[in-house]
Amino acid sequence: MNAAAQLADNRRKLLEIAAEEILENGFQATSIGDILTKSGLSKGALYHHFPSKLTLGYAVFEEVFVPECATRWEPALNTSDPITSISTLLRAQVSDMTDEMIRLGCPINNLGQEMSPIDEGFRQRINREINHWCDELAAAFKRGQAAGHVKTEIDTRQVATFFVASIEGAIGLAKNAQDRTLLEACVEGLIGYLEGLRA
Amino acid sequence: MNAAAQLADNRRKLLEIAAEEILENGFQATSIGDILTKSGLSKGALYHHFPSKLTLGYAVFEEVFVPECATRWEPALNTSDPITSISTLLRAQVSDMTDEMIRLGCPINNLGQEMSPIDEGFRQRINREINHWCDELAAAFKRGQAAGHVKTEIDTRQVATFFVASIEGAIGLAKNAQDRTLLEACVEGLIGYLEGLRA
DNA sequence: CCTTGAAAACCGACCGGTCGGTCTGATACT
DNA sequence: AGTATCAGACCGACCGGTCGGTTTTCAAGG
Structure with missing residues (x-):
């Protein structure tokens, strides 16, 4: 997989796991930490793609x-x-x-x-x-x-x-x-x- | 006001303020601290009447x-x-x-x-x-x-x-x-x- | 083809703050 | 005296978010 695809892939993975968590727990009760654990990505990666939890939610x-x-x-x-x-x-x-x-x-x-x-x-x-x-x-x-x-x-x-x-x-x-x-x-x-x- | 009435009154006040907060923010996002501030009562009082946040919610x-x-x-x-x-x-x-x-x-x-x-x-x-x-x-x-x-x-x-x-x-x-x-x-x-x- | 340098992508320790809940006393009624 | 009723300092866990540093990528220059 080339780099651009990997990049888009990580973003997509974060989005989809966040979607699961939000659907299960609601937005406010969804923990950034849980999303990171489930995705295997780091906090740096998440905050690289999305400037805040609210932005991720949108x-x-x-x-x-x-x-x-x-x-x-x-x-x-x-x-x-x-x-x-x-x-x-x-x-x-x-x-x-x-x-x-x-x-x-x-x-x-x-x-x-x-x-x-x-x-x-x-x-x-x-x-x-x-x-x-x-x-x-x-x-x-x-x-x-x-x-x-x-x-x-x-x-x-x-x-x-x-x-x-x-x-x-x-x-x-x-x-x-x-x-x-x-x-x-x-x-x-x-x-x-x-x-x-x-x- | 006698003691028993005061007691019941405090319990009722906690219930009603908790109800306002829950209605406004949802249960999970409702903070015990906010309920205490608004009611003017102490944490001791709340946990005397209700053993947990969940019990208060019920x-x-x-x-x-x-x-x-x-x-x-x-x-x-x-x-x-x-x-x-x-x-x-x-x-x-x-x-x-x-x-x-x-x-x-x-x-x-x-x-x-x-x-x-x-x-x-x-x-x-x-x-x-x-x-x-x-x-x-x-x-x-x-x-x-x-x-x-x-x-x-x-x-x-x-x-x-x-x-x-x-x-x-x-x-x-x-x-x-x-x-x-x-x-x-x-x-x-x-x-x-x-x-x-x-x- | 290789080197290089800067930008993009990512890492995770760390921060201040808030959370629900506990505990030790103090107070007031019986 | 003894017990119900608090008051609030305190606790560890967890929160979203930051930051300095590392790795990866890729185009440009030789």
């Missing part, structure tokens, strides 16, 4: 959590029949979730709940991302309306917001209970709601 | 957060027309929420999201409480069915679970955005869903 959010999430949801958005495609993806995502994922919940929402009230940098990043999802979802519903699959009288943006809230709430409930059946129940409730929006 | 949950929450929701549950009474209470609760409450979110859900994956004691307490809400809500819907106000074909327990998840998710979204209009939008979405359950 990078984890933007370079690990957000892309992960985008990959997961994109397939459902570019269709003319969003209610069907979203319902299908929803069920598939839930049944694909490991018990570990149930236990840990949504990385982005976790971070938001922990950090939004106490760090404006996190808050803005997370808020921007959630708005982005709502926008995309609302656009998908609008396309559904144009294609005649979705009732025209609904406020697409409001429906999108309610959808995101319900999903995040459902993941949170299942995380507390460590019980995927809770998540399944909520998803069926949500799908029932969506079906009510069909034209 | 007590805050059971003696502050849970009763607060119960007071807030009980009025909507003992009626024959739950959809109407819940919708009314929901709108009232949201418009009564201060900006501070929007910023901080739901104490119980906050604690659950932070502590459930890493402390079984918190997890069980929180899970028990959430189950209790779902039970009460489901019972209210059942009474609504018996009174002919709610569709008989719905699974009341599933609806109750979805309801709780959506509320918690909505509070979480509004907390991230620090924007009560998000909460209002979600509540209208949820009320729309409930209206669809009318017999």
Whole structure:
């Protein structure tokens, strides 16, 4: 491996291990020392790549959590029949979730709940991302309306917001209970709601 | 004030200040030192009443957060027309929420999201409480069915679970955005869903 | 092809400070 | 006198972050 690749590799390793630790313990309770031990790298290496713990946290959010999430949801958005495609993806995502994922919940929402009230940098990043999802979802519903699959009288943006809230709430409930059946129940409730929006 | 009353008073003061700190910073990031400073009491006093920080946290949950929450929701549950009474209470609760409450979110859900994956004691307490809400809500819907106000074909327990998840998710979204209009939008979405359950 | 020099990358001992928790007394009530 | 109720000095562990020094890399000059 050449030097540039090694360099990028070390940075990536730090990011991914930090992501694991943050997902498991939250940002504040994540220890730099633990990240170093797990990665086998030194404190010098970490602080060479990231000027502070906070900066590392922002990078984890933007370079690990957000892309992960985008990959997961994109397939459902570019269709003319969003209610069907979203319902299908929803069920598939839930049944694909490991018990570990149930236990840990949504990385982005976790971070938001922990950090939004106490760090404006996190808050803005997370808020921007959630708005982005709502926008995309609302656009998908609008396309559904144009294609005649979705009732025209609904406020697409409001429906999108309610959808995101319900999903995040459902993941949170299942995380507390460590019980995927809770998540399944909520998803069926949500799908029932969506079906009510069909034209 | 006699001695016994003073004693109980000190314990209560510690509980309430600890509750404020936990709500603001989360449990792990809450410092015993800060609680002592704010209360004007000493470390000796705190560790006389509570053997550990964790025990204090459990007590805050059971003696502050849970009763607060119960007071807030009980009025909507003992009626024959739950959809109407819940919708009314929901709108009232949201418009009564201060900006501070929007910023901080739901104490119980906050604690659950932070502590459930890493402390079984918190997890069980929180899970028990959430189950209790779902039970009460489901019972209210059942009474609504018996009174002919709610569709008989719905699974009341599933609806109750979805309801709780959506509320918690909505509070979480509004907390991230620090924007009560998000909460209002979600509540209208949820009320729309409930209206669809009318017999 | 080799040497060289400076910059990039990395190392880990160390720092001040904070943490939760303990312990020894002092005080006040019974 | 004896016991419940503190007060606060103190403890070791750990925290994020710094810093002086070492190694690696790589282009330029010969």
